[in-house]
Amino acid sequence: MDIHPTAFVDPAAEIGDGAIIGPFTIVHPNVRIGAGSRIGSHCEIGVPTNLVEPPDHRLIIGAGANIRSHSVFYQGSRFGDGLTTGHRVTVREKVICGRNAQIGTLSDLQGDAEIGDYFRTHSNVHVCKGSKIGRFVWIFPYVVLTNDPTPPSDVCVGPTIGDFAIIATMSVILPGVTVGAHALVGAHSSVSRDVEPGMLVAGNPAKPIRPTSEIKLRDGSGRPAYPWPSHFSRGYPDGALDGWDDDRA
Amino acid sequence: MDIHPTAFVDPAAEIGDGAIIGPFTIVHPNVRIGAGSRIGSHCEIGVPTNLVEPPDHRLIIGAGANIRSHSVFYQGSRFGDGLTTGHRVTVREKVICGRNAQIGTLSDLQGDAEIGDYFRTHSNVHVCKGSKIGRFVWIFPYVVLTNDPTPPSDVCVGPTIGDFAIIATMSVILPGVTVGAHALVGAHSSVSRDVEPGMLVAGNPAKPIRPTSEIKLRDGSGRPAYPWPSHFSRGYPDGALDGWDDDRA
Amino acid sequence: MDIHPTAFVDPAAEIGDGAIIGPFTIVHPNVRIGAGSRIGSHCEIGVPTNLVEPPDHRLIIGAGANIRSHSVFYQGSRFGDGLTTGHRVTVREKVICGRNAQIGTLSDLQGDAEIGDYFRTHSNVHVCKGSKIGRFVWIFPYVVLTNDPTPPSDVCVGPTIGDFAIIATMSVILPGVTVGAHALVGAHSSVSRDVEPGMLVAGNPAKPIRPTSEIKLRDGSGRPAYPWPSHFSRGYPDGALDGWDDDRA
Numbered sequence: 001m002d003i004h005p006t007a008f009v010d011p012a013a014e015i016g017d018g019a020i021i022g023p024f025t026i027v028h029p030n031v032r033i034g035a036g037s038r039i040g041s042h043c044e045i046g047v048p049t050n051l052v053e054p055p056d057h058r059l060i061i062g063a064g065a066n067i068r069s070h071s072v073f074y075q076g077s078r079f080g081d082g083l084t085t086g087h088r089v090t091v092r093e094k095v096i097c098g099r100n101a102q103i104g105t106l107s108d109l110q111g112d113a114e115i116g117d118y119f120r121t122h123s124n125v126h127v128c129k130g131s132k133i134g135r136f137v138w139i140f141p142y143v144v145l146t147n148d149p150t151p152p153s154d155v156c157v158g159p160t161i162g163d164f165a166i167i168a169t170m171s172v173i174l175p176g177v178t179v180g181a182h183a184l185v186g187a188h189s190s191v192s193r194d195v196e197p198g199m200l201v202a203g204n205p206a207k208p209i210r211p212t213s214e215i216k217l218r219d220g221s222g223r224p225a226y227p228w229p230s231h232f233s234r235g236y237p238d239g240a241l242d243g244w245d246d247d248r249a
Numbered sequence: 250m251d252i253h254p255t256a257f258v259d260p261a262a263e264i265g266d267g268a269i270i271g272p273f274t275i276v277h278p279n280v281r282i283g284a285g286s287r288i289g290s291h292c293e294i295g296v297p298t299n300l301v302e303p304p305d306h307r308l309i310i311g312a313g314a315n316i317r318s319h320s321v322f323y324q325g326s327r328f329g330d331g332l333t334t335g336h337r338v339t340v341r342e343k344v345i346c347g348r349n350a351q352i353g354t355l356s357d358l359q360g361d362a363e364i365g366d367y368f369r370t371h372s373n374v375h376v377c378k379g380s381k382i383g384r385f386v387w388i389f390p391y392v393v394l395t396n397d398p399t400p401p402s403d404v405c406v407g408p409t410i411g412d413f414a415i416i417a418t419m420s421v422i423l424p425g426v427t428v429g430a431h432a433l434v435g436a437h438s439s440v441s442r443d444v445e446p447g448m449l450v451a452g453n454p455a456k457p458i459r460p461t462s463e464i465k466l467r468d469g470s471g472r473p474a475y476p477w478p479s480h481f482s483r484g485y486p487d488g489a490l491d492g493w494d495d496d497r498a
Numbered sequence: 499m500d501i502h503p504t505a506f507v508d509p510a511a512e513i514g515d516g517a518i519i520g521p522f523t524i525v526h527p528n529v530r531i532g533a534g535s536r537i538g539s540h541c542e543i544g545v546p547t548n549l550v551e552p553p554d555h556r557l558i559i560g561a562g563a564n565i566r567s568h569s570v571f572y573q574g575s576r577f578g579d580g581l582t583t584g585h586r587v588t589v590r591e592k593v594i595c596g597r598n599a600q601i602g603t604l605s606d607l608q609g610d611a612e613i614g615d616y617f618r619t620h621s622n623v624h625v626c627k628g629s630k631i632g633r634f635v636w637i638f639p640y641v642v643l644t645n646d647p648t649p650p651s652d653v654c655v656g657p658t659i660g661d662f663a664i665i666a667t668m669s670v671i672l673p674g675v676t677v678g679a680h681a682l683v684g685a686h687s688s689v690s691r692d693v694e695p696g697m698l699v700a701g702n703p704a705k706p707i708r709p710t711s712e713i714k715l716r717d718g719s720g721r722p723a724y725p726w727p728s729h730f731s732r733g734y735p736d737g738a739l740d741g742w743d744d745d746r747a
Contacts, residue, residue, distance in 0.1 A: 006504075023524060040542075041524055041542055042522070042540055042542070069542050069545075069570060070570070070586070087570050088586060088588075104604065105588055120650075123606050123624060124624065140644075140649055141642050141644075142624065142640065164648055168644075168649055170642055170668070187672060187688060188670045188688040188702055204702055207685065213649060216648075217648055217651060218647045218651075219651075225651060226647075228651065229652055230652065232650050232651055234650075234652060
């Protein structure tokens, strides 16, 4: 355990073996950080809120996390092992997220979300309350998931994003929309209707364009670009993607 | 008054009774913070700039403010009582803002703006110089207000946003546009023409769709969703919205 | 040299004469900061990464820089003299940038980019890996440059932005696109095809609208708004724009 002398770590926080806490970082009580995790500088971890109650009031971060500088996590969320974040990430309460998530710089998880294993966001992604996100989902920069069909109101219908789905840069997913498994939302789209599994949609409002299976990789190989696990595994642990197409056989 | 031992508060700053200044926060001179306010960790408050002169050179924050961590406020702006911000908010000089503003995480007020009481932005909203914003305005994530019709130029014509207007996620308000009172800009719109009061506009470029009075709440009640104060009051102090429809009677 | 007592500056870092390092800022080894530079509070400068090797492993910042608070620069990038940034800027490794760059608040340079002199971004601009950006380029808020034509994949084809080009608010430049010199991309556009030099394009997908030479300044003068150096020089050092139209004579 290596806590920088300028960091404030509450004695009630549980810090795993070999964890590193960076300079000028604050760790509140009601926090458990797994073994071998690294928290960067200038973070605030376990920000108190009265929106959570025992027994779900702790922030639990699994083993081997790497949370980069200036990030803010509230109490009452839970991440599996292998979390990695960029800088200045915000995570509010009641996010329940699987293993090996990667959350990009400036991304903002508003709380109250269920997220599967191997979730990846690029920079500056906004995940609204009420989101249900599958496994191996990719979300690219400046995408916003929304939940209020008539803002402002007390109606909250978060989107549902299927396993292996991809949402490209600067798209908006409108309230209550379901994006099917292996679907692709093109850049700068506004998705107001459910997206069929394996379909490419694009535009404002987004319309179905073609099955993603018809899209070729731009590497001259002629190989299909989707489903993406057929050619892409950068950054995943060995075996993580094994069996991805079992249900497609 | 509770100033964390790691904070730097200039002796010339005026800090009200019961205010709390968090760890690693810097408060410059030419700052007045009202009683009972709370400034989070890692903030810089009252950043010096030579763009303001006495007597308007101070940063004045009213009573009961809650400024969350990593926020940056320049000298020369003024907020009424009850300001609340998210994390990593930036406020430049010459913002004159009413009471009970709520400014979301990552939002960026570029300075030189007039803003009415009960202004609310969600995360990551960009308010350009020259903006004139009414009372009870709502701005949702990733909205940008712009002011330069032929960028880059020395022409600056900020937008005007009427009382109770709502701008939904990822919309751009183009220079000089007036959005009427109680109007609604749909998500992902690009607003190049003035918007009539009480009208829904949407698209790129945005076009009038229908009066907002024809939009129903999605709660099964059949009630109209607009004007929103007819059904929504979450987070407002008791009585704040009283009389909202006096001029509609 | 003026290093705040709360800052951590590694003895191996080279800090130029008269430089100022703010409170709660960290400067790692493998950093060279030019004379007269000012690094704000809460920054992390020279973040270690194993993605760079000697002799290109250092972060080199020229003389007279002004890096504002909460910014993060990785090792292995290089900036000419006169760099200015807003707050909370992120710069990853292998950015090679000319003189007098201005990088706006919250902007995110993902690394592996070549950028000419006098580059200016406004707030919250995302520059992807593989970008090639000319001299005197302007990029406005919430613009995203992208590089992966079939995300996620291992294909990386960054965009090319010509000298004096302007990209307006909330536009997306799609992978591999070339934006010609002096071209203008209108707000909220999605640019999927190359843009001719001196052409205005707009829309989603962006289409050619007219030559920028036909656009007038909105100051009542009747003068053309483009090429912008014919009327605009705010913030440039004397003589910086001299000769901008030599190749147009």
